[in-house]
Amino acid sequence: MGKNMSVRRLDLGYFIRPASETGGPQPRIEPVLAYLVQHDHGLILFDTGIADADPETEAHYRPRRRHLQDALSEAGLALDDISLVANCHLHFDHCGGNPLLGGRPILVQDVELATARNGNYTFDELINFPAASYEELAGEAEVWPGVWIVPTPGHTQGHQSLVLRQGDGTVVLAGQAHDFASHFASDQLARQAALHGVEQPLPAYQPWLERLTDFDPRRVLFAHDCSVWEPSQNF
Secondary structure (H helix, E strand, C coil), X not given: CCCCCEEEEEEEEEEEECHHHHCCCCCEEEEEEEEEEEECCEEEEECCCCCCCCHXXXXXXXXXXXXXXXXXXXXXXXXXXXXXXXXXXXXXXXXXXXXXXXXXXEEEEHHHHHHHHCCCCCCHHHCCCCCCEEEEXXXXXXXXXXXXXXXXXXXXXXXXXEEEEECCEEEEECCCCCCCHHHHHHHHHHHHHHHCCCCCCCCXXXXXXXXXXXXXXXXXECCCCCCCECCCCCC
């Protein structure tokens, strides 16, 4: 267990999801959040912000970026301080800063990298850039003591989350495994209802939720929601 870990959230801007994607009459503004993990072995950066996009994508999402260098500087850090990069997935709003971190290992699920390299998924320059150094994973792995990568497919087939087993409880950096903390809470309740033998129909939830629950998370943080999930007294 990595007892000497700390987590810091980085604000890397926002984008405006159009009403055509929200399921409602209004557009929705979503933050773009990255996370710094200070560990005895070094500094992990989970997600790297919004890349520059083509005019069509810019018009569709109207992103407002906060440069990664500026966010790190506010935290008293620089790009050279990053030891390891992990992206929950490789869409342009999660790996935009990766080309600034050439030479640093980037942890990615093999299926995610293969999908990105097949095209029509993200912007090629975010994947194939000078000194890109990928460490491909085929499932779950403890990458540093107390630091686990756990596959959480759904938003993309190769989506992954970062689990930090700290001395004062486990923190899950869930990325976009759920869009909102409230969705994660709903799935946790659905799981509890199923365990309590409540009759169907019940809401479905992703099978990997069982694995995340095995880690007994005390906090779950997200890529597009500033809210933090914490367990109720009954969990």
